[in-house]
Amino acid sequence: MNYLDMTIVEMHHALIEGKTTPIELVREAIKRAKEDTNNAFELILEEQAIKEAETIGEPQPHNLLWGIPFVAKDNFSTKGYPTTASSNILNGFIPLYDATVIAKLRELKAIMIAKATLDELAMGGSGTTGHRGPTFNPYDRSHQRMIGGSSAGSAASVSAGIVPFALGSDTGDSVRKPASYAGLVGFKPTWGRISRYGLFPFAPSLDHVGVLARSVADATIVATAISGYDPNDATSSANPVPDDLHLVTSDVSGMRIAVIKAIVNSPHDKVIKQKFELLTSELKQRGAQVDLVSMRRDLLDAIYPIYITLSCAEATSNNANLDGIKFGPATWGATYAAAMMAARTKGFSELIKRRFIIGSYALMRENQAALFLRAQKGRGMIVAELKRILGHFDLILVPAAPSIAPRFIDKTDKLSEEYLIADNHLVLGNFSGFPSMTVPLGLKEGMPFGVNVMAKAFDERAVLKLALAVEEVTGLKSLMAKGGDTK
Amino acid sequence: MNFEAVIGLEIHVEMKTKSKMFSAAPVTYGAPANSATLPLDLAHPGTMPRLNKQAVINAIRVCDALHMDIDREIWFDRKNYFYSDLPKGYQITQNARPIGKNGYLFVKSSNGLRRINITRLHLEEDTAMQHHFRDYTLLDYNRSGIPLMEIVSEPELHTGLEAADYLDKIRSIVTFADVSTGKMEEGSLRCDVNISLRPVGASKFGTKVEVKNINSISNVAKAIDFEIKRQAQVLIAGQAVAQETRRFDDSLKETVSMRMKTDSVDYKYFTEPNLVPVRLSEEFIAAAIAGCPDLAEAKYKRYIEKLGLSEYDANQLVASQPLCKYFDELIGFGANPKAATNWLSGEITGYLNKTNTTFEQFPISSSRLAELLKLIEKGTISNKQAREILEHMLIEQTSPSVLAERLGMHQISDADALKTIVAQVLDENGQSIADFKQGKDRAFGYLVGQVMKKTGGKANPGLASRLVKEALSRR
Numbered sequence: 001m002n003y004l005d006m007t008i009v010e011m012h013h014a015l016i017e018g019k020t021t022p023i024e025l026v027r028e029a030i031k032r033a034k035e036d037t038n039n040a041f042e043l044i045l046e047e048q049a050i051k052e053a054e055t056i057g058e059p060q061p062h063n064l065l066w067g068i069p070f071v072a073k074d075n076f077s078t079k080g081y082p083t084t085a086s087s088n089i090l091n092g093f094i095p096l097y098d099a100t101v102i103a104k105l106r107e108l109k110a111i112m113i114a115k116a117t118l119d120e121l122a123m124g125g126s127g128t129t130g131h132r133g134p135t136f137n138p139y140d141r142s143h144q145r146m147i148g149g150s151s152a153g154s155a156a157s158v159s160a161g162i163v164p165f166a167l168g169s170d171t172g173d174s175v176r177k178p179a180s181y182a183g184l185v186g187f188k189p190t191w192g193r194i195s196r197y198g199l200f201p202f203a204p205s206l207d208h209v210g211v212l213a214r215s216v217a218d219a220t221i222v223a224t225a226i227s228g229y230d231p232n233d234a235t236s237s238a239n240p241v242p243d244d245l246h247l248v249t250s251d252v253s254g255m256r257i258a259v260i261k262a263i264v265n266s267p268h269d270k271v272i273k274q275k276f277e278l279l280t281s282e283l284k285q286r287g288a289q290v291d292l293v294s295m296r297r298d299l300l301d302a303i304y305p306i307y308i309t310l311s312c313a314e315a316t317s318n319n320a321n322l323d324g325i326k327f328g329p330a331t332w333g334a335t336y337a338a339a340m341m342a343a344r345t346k347g348f349s350e351l352i353k354r355r356f357i358i359g360s361y362a363l364m365r366e367n368q369a370a371l372f373l374r375a376q377k378g379r380g381m382i383v384a385e386l387k388r389i390l391g392h393f394d395l396i397l398v399p400a401a402p403s404i405a406p407r408f409i410d411k412t413d414k415l416s417e418e419y420l421i422a423d424n425h426l427v428l429g430n431f432s433g434f435p436s437m438t439v440p441l442g443l444k445e446g447m448p449f450g451v452n453v454m455a456k457a458f459d460e461r462a463v464l465k466l467a468l469a470v471e472e473v474t475g476l477k478s479l480m481a482k483g484g485d486t487k
Numbered sequence: 488m489n490f491e492a493v494i495g496l497e498i499h500v501e502m503k504t505k506s507k508m509f510s511a512a513p514v515t516y517g518a519p520a521n522s523a524t525l526p527l528d529l530a531h532p533g534t535m536p537r538l539n540k541q542a543v544i545n546a547i548r549v550c551d552a553l554h555m556d557i558d559r560e561i562w563f564d565r566k567n568y569f570y571s572d573l574p575k576g577y578q579i580t581q582n583a584r585p586i587g588k589n590g591y592l593f594v595k596s597s598n599g600l601r602r603i604n605i606t607r608l609h610l611e612e613d614t615a616m617q618h619h620f621r622d623y624t625l626l627d628y629n630r631s632g633i634p635l636m637e638i639v640s641e642p643e644l645h646t647g648l649e650a651a652d653y654l655d656k657i658r659s660i661v662t663f664a665d666v667s668t669g670k671m672e673e674g675s676l677r678c679d680v681n682i683s684l685r686p687v688g689a690s691k692f693g694t695k696v697e698v699k700n701i702n703s704i705s706n707v708a709k710a711i712d713f714e715i716k717r718q719a720q721v722l723i724a725g726q727a728v729a730q731e732t733r734r735f736d737d738s739l740k741e742t743v744s745m746r747m748k749t750d751s752v753d754y755k756y757f758t759e760p761n762l763v764p765v766r767l768s769e770e771f772i773a774a775a776i777a778g779c780p781d782l783a784e785a786k787y788k789r790y791i792e793k794l795g796l797s798e799y800d801a802n803q804l805v806a807s808q809p810l811c812k813y814f815d816e817l818i819g820f821g822a823n824p825k826a827a828t829n830w831l832s833g834e835i836t837g838y839l840n841k842t843n844t845t846f847e848q849f850p851i852s853s854s855r856l857a858e859l860l861k862l863i864e865k866g867t868i869s870n871k872q873a874r875e876i877l878e879h880m881l882i883e884q885t886s887p888s889v890l891a892e893r894l895g896m897h898q899i900s901d902a903d904a905l906k907t908i909v910a911q912v913l914d915e916n917g918q919s920i921a922d923f924k925q926g927k928d929r930a931f932g933y934l935v936g937q938v939m940k941k942t943g944g945k946a947n948p949g950l951a952s953r954l955v956k957e958a959l960s961r962r
Contacts, residue, residue: 077533085532096526099533198533204760233535234762314760317567320576321530325626336571336624363567363755372757 004028004069007478008164008218012064022053022067022111029069029113032162038136038147040156042074042084042115049113056109064221065110071157071166073150074115075122076102077198085200086130087120089347093328099198100233101167101209101226108225113163116153120349122169122202123315125177127152128408129351137181137405138481139447145405148178151212155182158212161480165213165222171202172307173426175210176438176452181405183440183448183479185467187211187219190458191433192237194223195230203314204235206307206430214478216439216467220245223460239458248461250468253287257466258393261292262300266421268402272449275442276399279451282473283397283466290397293389299382304424306382306431309375312359319356322347383432387456390434394462396454398425400438404447426452435460439467440476448479490684490722492715493692494650495642496707498657499635500667501613501675502545507632508612509536509579514634516673520627528631530574535761542634543767545666546586546610547775549636552660552782553605555590559767563610563759568752571624572614574631582756585609594644594652603653604641611635636666642681642692647708647715654678654704662808663782669808671703678707684718684728693718693728698742700734710735714742786811794824803832809846813853820857823864830860834877851880859887865900866947872896900947902954905938908946909954912937913962920962931955 003011003020014020026049033044053067060066072078075085077095084090098106105112119129127149128134135152137145138160147156151168155178158166168175170188179186188210196207209226213219227241259280264273280290324331324343331346333339348356362371389396402422429436434454441451451470455462471477504514510527527534543561550557564582587608593600613633618625638657644650658676662669669676678701683693698714701707718728733742781789783805790801804811810831817827835856839845859876862868868876868891876890891897899905912934913920922930938951 075533077531083532090532093532095533096531097534196533197535200532201761231537234537235535235760313757317565317577317755317757320567320569321532321574323569323576325571326529326574327531337569340569360755363757365753365755368755368757 002028004032004164005161005478005480006164007215008064008068008213008221011068011164012066015067016059016061018059022056022109023050025067026050026053026069026111026113029163032160033071033114033157036157036160036162038138038143038156038160039132040114040116040135040153040160040162041071042086042117042132042153043082044114045081045112048081049111052109052111056111060109063108065105065108065225068110068165069113069163070105070110070222071114071116071154071163072102072112073118073122073154073166073168075118075169075200076167077200078102078112078115081115083115083200084131085121086118086132087347087349087352088131088329089322089324089343090328091131095198097198100195100230102198104226105167114157116151116157116166118152118154119150119174120352121200121315121319122150122171122174123311123352123355124149125172125174127155127178129349131349134408137447139183139405144407144409145447146181146408148181148405150174151178151210154212155179155184155186158182158214159184159479159481165211165218167226168210168212169199169202170208170210170430171206171311172424172430175208175212176426176429176436176450177401179212179438180400180450180452181448182212183443183450183476183481184212184214184438185216185219185440186438186450187213187223187463188429188436189223189227189460190237190435191430192235192239193227193241193435193458193460195226195228195233195236197230197232197236201314201318203311204318205314206311206427208430208433214480216437216464216471216477217246219437220460220464237458242461245461245464248464248468250465250472251286252283252466252469255288255395255462255466256393257283257288257290258293258389258396259290260295260389260396260398260425262295262297263398263421263425264292266402267418268399268422269404269444269449271442271444272399272402275449276451279441279470279473280397283469286469288469291393293393295385295389299378299385300421300425302378303382303427303431304420306375306378307424307427308358309362309371310379312355313362313372313375314359316356316359316363379431382428386428386432386434390456394455394459395466397466398452399441400426400450400452404444404449429454433457435463437463437467439470439474440479441470441474442476448476489687490715490719491687491689492645492711493642493683493685494644494646494711495681496640496644496650496653497679497681498638498654499677499679500549500638500657500661500669501677502542502634502636502667503665503675504539504541504545504634506539508539508542508610508634510534510632511537512632515629518629520625521629523629524631528574528628530576536579536759538762538765539634542610543586543765544775544778545634545664546608546636547767547772548664548779549638549660549666550587550590550608551776551779552664553587553590553592553608553638555587555605555608557767557772558584558586558588560584561586561610561765561767563762564756565759567755570614572617572626572631574615574628578611578614579759579762580611581609582754583758592653592656594649594656596646596649601649603643603649606639606641608636608638611637636661647711650680650711651704651708654707658704659783659805659808663780663786663811665780671701680707680711680714682711682714682718684715684722693722694730696728696730697732697748698735699732699745702735702737706735706737709740710742713740717742783808783811790824794818796824796828800825800828800832804828807846813846813849816853817857817860820854822857822860826860826864827857830856834874838881851877855880855886862887862891866898866950867891867900868896868898869948872898895945897945898947899942899945900950902950905942905946905950905954906958908938908941909951909958912941912955913958920959923959931959934959
């Protein structure tokens with residue numbers, strides 16, 4: 001077994017004991033990245049990563065991330081290295097500063113080896129809309145199945161075993177849904193836990209930084225390392241970051257777990273349903289209280305329209321800075337309006353333009369009350385409902401997705417009535433900002449699927465506890481795509 | 488038909504905080520283009536706003552001076568529109584909840600003081616500066632993000648003079664509160680005028696015209712006076728006033744049409760999601776207000792009651808914050824208030840007018856000028872000598888005592904030293920003593936003159952005169 005295939009803790013021990021070195025790990029990771037056929041990367045930072053590994057200095061026994069290679073989604077600002085958010089409008093754009101999470105990982109001497117592909121500007125859930133084309137699911141060598149998005153390349157690179165963890169961003173489910181399709185742990189802590197400074201915004205009130213990794217422990221180690229108050233992000237929380245999460249056990253006895261009836265009862269693949277039921281009965285045997293709870297159906301049906309309205313409205317404003325004047329590819333015109341329109345016409349794909357039009361429409365004076373403000377109100381009602389449930393329970397547990405990774409051919413851009421709830425409920429974690437983690441639950445036809453755990457704001461401890469128990473029950477830890485091209 | 492003008496002012500005050508409204512970049516004037524910028528000021532992706540605390544404190548102080556209700560929470564909104572000087576594609580402003588509401592101040596009108604209500608005061612950020620050329624436009628982002636306060640009056644002003652006084656009072660408040668340099672000519676104070684006419688007694692408003700780009704307070708009055716005449720002529724001719732934006736042409740002294748106004752722009756406002764609402768405690772607000780420097784009114788009172796200045800002198804001083812500040816410093820360094828006032832309104836103002844400069848550019852520090860004034864008061868030098876020393880001080884950074892020494896300007900104020908000279912002069916001028924005794928006053932003047940001549944003009948004239956008188960009485 002290559003040291004790069006190990007968990008972060010194992011890799012750390014191997015590094016400290018001198019069994020391997022950062023340069024070895026980085027060389028191997030870059031080799032695998034170069035062999036990647038899943039379209040996981042915007043940019044491989046070979047020269048820079050090797051230089052960092054060579055000049056890393058003395059091993060740090062108390063720093064688990066020392067010398068560990070990783071990948072960042074290409075919507076994190078990286079000083080001196082192109083960051084495109086997989087959009088043509090940012091081709092060649094070289095940021096002037098590091099995102100806070102990038103700076104923190106740099107400080108800890110973790111080594112970024114590549115920038116990963118995403119759905120254009122992180123808007124999308126399929127991993128197909130980036131300017132480099134679709135990213136493939138490493139579990140399907142025939143390249144017929146998607147990895148999901150928008151953190152497509154991040155998920156693909158961890159699942160293919162190129163790096164032990166990757167940074168992603170999650171506005172709707174962009175870390176936690178691909179995690180389900182890729183057999184990974186996808187974790188977004190509470191909104192405000194991790195600074196968003198330097199994350200190219202999609203919809204700030206919903207945007208989270210998230211981590212993709214191959215085990216609950218790995219995801220937690222990374223998430224904890226990049227958490228904490230940041231004066232550069234006024235919305236980041238001063239709530240102290242717990243430093244004892246490594247002591248949390250999988251003991252779920254006495255834990256009160258809510259399963260939302262309408263979500264599990266909405267259409268799901270049969271295998272997923274069965275596995276989910278097996279999981280809940282096992283958790284009960286371990287002493288957890290697992291109850292089916294009801295949640296207002298109209299609110300669940302409203303998740304998707306509310307999400308589209310709010311996220312598109314914020315997105316149209318956040319991306320108004322992309323006018324080709326100050327940075328990125330320049331487009332000339334006789335007037336500002338002409339130059340700006342030329343840049344945006346050329347720079348954005350049709351899907352992005354459609355979202356901007358939806359968002360703009362929802363914000364128009366004559367529509368704002370009926371659309372945007374109503375959606376905000378709806379969001380508030382949904383969050384109140386979640387709080388009501390979490391007033392009686394420690395956690396909410398539901399399947400992360402209704403199916404294994406869909407084939408490209410099956411996925412249409414049309415809103416699917418069938419999966420209206422099952423495919424969109426992870427947004428609950430973005431509406432509320434509550435900590436939410438997807439953990440592998442099972443495999444079907446060699447393709448993984450996951451389960452999702454959500455707790456109250458800042459109760460990452462509860463999330464971790466249940467996630468560890470799930471991992472123990474399923475035995476699905478350190479999964480890697482066997483059908484991947486890197487083996 | 489008689490018309491009544493209905494005028495409302497929107498005033499933008501650019502703050503002189505150390506850093507920008509939401510970025511740590513410095514607030515500068517005249518720095519090389521684009522040197523005072525950070526990625527946020529150019530709206531680089533992923534940058535996030537941080538609220539400038541001093542800007543909030545400044546707003547509270549001005550709200551208090553304008554008797555406004557101060558919101559206990561600070562909320563910001565996005566105002567979305569595309570424009571070349573707006574890097575983010577939106578401006579962060581306060582739309583739904585301005586920090587200040589329902590204020591007022593009193594302005595001079597033809598029939599005494601009149602209360603003008605102020606609708607709102609809100610915080611926002613400035614845009615980039617544009618430099619237009621024939622074929623292209625250059626953008627300077629140094630101004631992008633500088634904190635602004637917008638103060639909106641109710642449409643309750645009626646004349647150019649009232650509007651000018653209103654604007655002057657706002658200028659006085661923001662400069663004395665140390666919030667802004669308040670200079671219209673430099674754009675740190677900007678005023679847009681909304682003006683319409685209606686028949687006297689009518690309750691319905693006429694069509695509103697907006698006048699922009701006015702670069703001085705007196706031009707605000709001129710623009711309004713012109714606009715009142717222009718609109719009246721249009722109405723008398725039976726035509727409709729066009730709804731438009733006009734600018735004031737300084738050389739023509741007229742307003743000129745810029746563009747027609749169609750339906751107002753939809754800015755698609757929504758709450759800024761990257762700033763959480765900030766709660767203002769009562770203590771914070773109280774401390775902000777308590778820490779506000781004295782405004783003109785308080786200074787005026789102090790000058791009269793504590794320093795014994797005349798109303799005229801006090802008024803002269805409080806007309807300008809930099810002047811007041813300099814004056815206060817002079818007093819702090821021990822200068823005599825009356826002498827300081829005389830010098831500031833005389834010599835110093837003369838110099839500034841002659842050189843067309845302002846107090847900020849005045850080359851002599853207050854401590855040096857105070858030293859000069861004290862030399863006069865002690866009798867070390869005469870007023871005339873002081874004026875000569877001042878000429879040198881304007882050119883070189885040298886203390887007045889050193890200059891007095893170098894120019895040989897020590898006044899002889901030592902009575903013993905002078906007595907010897909007086910005795911000599913009297914001994915040499917027996918005829919004059921006789922003349923004096925016979926009642927010829929001119930002889931006294933002649934004798935004092937001789938003392939001055941013998942000392943090369945350095946004798947303290949008052950002392951010389953007293954000593955000659957004493958010596959004569961003994962002869």
